[in-house]
Amino acid sequence: MIRTYKYRLYPSAAQEKNLLLILDVARHFYNMCVADRKWSYQLEQRSVSKTEQLRTVKRYKATFPQAEQVHSHVLQVVAADVDKAFAAFFRRIKAGETPGFPRFKGRGWFDSFGFKEYGNGFRLDGRRLKLFGIGRIPVRWHRPIPENAKIKTVRILHKGGGWYACFACEMPKANPLDTTGKVIGIDVGITALITTSDGDKVDNPKYYRAGQKKLRTLQRKLSRAKRGSNNRRKALSAVQRQQEHVANQRADFLHKLTYALVQEYDGVAVEDLSIRNMVRNKHLSKSILDSGWGLFKEQLMYKAESAGREIVFVNPAYTSKTCSNCGAIFEGLTLADRWVQCACGLSLDRDHNAATNILRKVGWDTSMNNNVVPLSLPDGKGKGKRRSEAARL
Numbered sequence: 001m002i003r004t005y006k007y008r009l010y011p012s013a014a015q016e017k018n019l020l021l022i023l024d025v026a027r028h029f030y031n032m033c034v035a036d037r038k039w040s041y042q043l044e045q046r047s048v049s050k051t052e053q054l055r056t057v058k059r060y061k062a063t064f065p066q067a068e069q070v071h072s073h074v075l076q077v078v079a080a081d082v083d084k085a086f087a088a089f090f091r092r093i094k095a096g097e098t099p100g101f102p103r104f105k106g107r108g109w110f111d112s113f114g115f116k117e118y119g120n121g122f123r124l125d126g127r128r129l130k131l132f133g134i135g136r137i138p139v140r141w142h143r144p145i146p147e148n149a150k151i152k153t154v155r156i157l158h159k160g161g162g163w164y165a166c167f168a169c170e171m172p173k174a175n176p177l178d179t180t181g182k183v184i185g186i187d188v189g190i191t192a193l194i195t196t197s198d199g200d201k202v203d204n205p206k207y208y209r210a211g212q213k214k215l216r217t218l219q220r221k222l223s224r225a226k227r228g229s230n231n232r233r234k235a236l237s238a239v240q241r242q243q244e245h246v247a248n249q250r251a252d253f254l255h256k257l258t259y260a261l262v263q264e265y266d267g268v269a270v271e272d273l274s275i276r277n278m279v280r281n282k283h284l285s286k287s288i289l290d291s292g293w294g295l296f297k298e299q300l301m302y303k304a305e306s307a308g309r310e311i312v313f314v315n316p317a318y319t320s321k322t323c324s325n326c327g328a329i330f331e332g333l334t335l336a337d338r339w340v341q342c343a344c345g346l347s348l349d350r351d352h353n354a355a356t357n358i359l360r361k362v363g364w365d366t367s368m369n370n371n372v373v374p375l376s377l378p379d380g381k382g383k384g385k386r387r388s389e390a391a392r393l
Helices: 013-044 050-063 072-094 212-224 230-264 285-291 293-307 350-362
Strands: 002-009 112-115 122-125 128-131 135-140 150-159 162-170 183-188 192-196 201-203 267-271 310-314 339-341 347-349
Touching: 002 150, 013 050, 013 072, 013 112, 013 150, 050 072, 072 112, 135 162, 183 230, 183 350, 192 350, 212 230, 230 293, 267 293, 267 350, 285 293, 293 310, 310 350, 339 350, 347 350
Parallel strands: 183 267, 267 310
Antiparallel strands: 002 135, 002 162, 112 150, 122 128, 128 135, 150 162, 183 192, 192 201, 339 347
16 A cells, blocks of 8 residues: 655755756656657657657756756656656547647646655655755654655655655555444535534535635735746745645645544445536535535545545435435425425434435444434634744754
């Protein structure tokens, strides 16, 4: 099992200059590989393989003085990335999708480079990361890499004006958590991010809408700055940092939420929504994307896999319009109706009713859920304390 651990880097001014140089060399080599494949096919009807482009690394380093201090593995990883891009392009063509031809990367559109073997180009030196051609870079170790993890590769990422190291680690097979005997159904929404079949609700923090006023101000400043100027570069960096901050808030909240669900329940049934189609609704698209349903699904899947839990995705058809008590269909129910009542005596919150139907569609035994203690779920209102620079290093 492969897990990736991401940490913030704090390079010096000289180290950042060298990092940007390596990033620029890698970008130019990426564009050269894309051009080689494109023109070889258009002019000679010949396909260039990954092996052929790997052979050009040595010639590239010998031709361009800027590439001398760049480790060969960095350029080999670039060649592998180009091969993946073209493989995905042809896969989309065969699947009948609308393909996007691999693009040439301009400045600002190429944000990472990697090393493919621990100890060859990169290694950990105490609490710092030592990179070929860069030196020892301070790392913010906000959590330790597990002792039983074997570091395989690293990718250096430049994002939002900051630098990050993403360590891909090979993990031994995880031991499953102890069973609790409890299962749950979940209905996702906009006002309440999730509603469970036990009646618990988790409010949607709406981080994007909360930070939209500040983002709007920063974007106005960016639009007024002269193109190519230092002020525009600084304004762009400020916009990127704000957007990254919102994304980090959302990811952190969903990590805590999915962790609590996996720890508490043996089985989780979630409605399988077609998010790509739903965001076509211009009235709801911003709220749906701000909720992070796709990220919630992704995190829940990989955490459940490592914990030995079961995740089932249920067809959401008629889960809201069906009475969870007698199975009758509610006629004329609209999105504005948040409470449902049935002739059988059921009077229930719409989302709670849907979550109950989702759980019943799976057919799990719910006898252990009778005396369930309300689940302790995050409310999305917590704020982390700012750490000192000394603590970061």
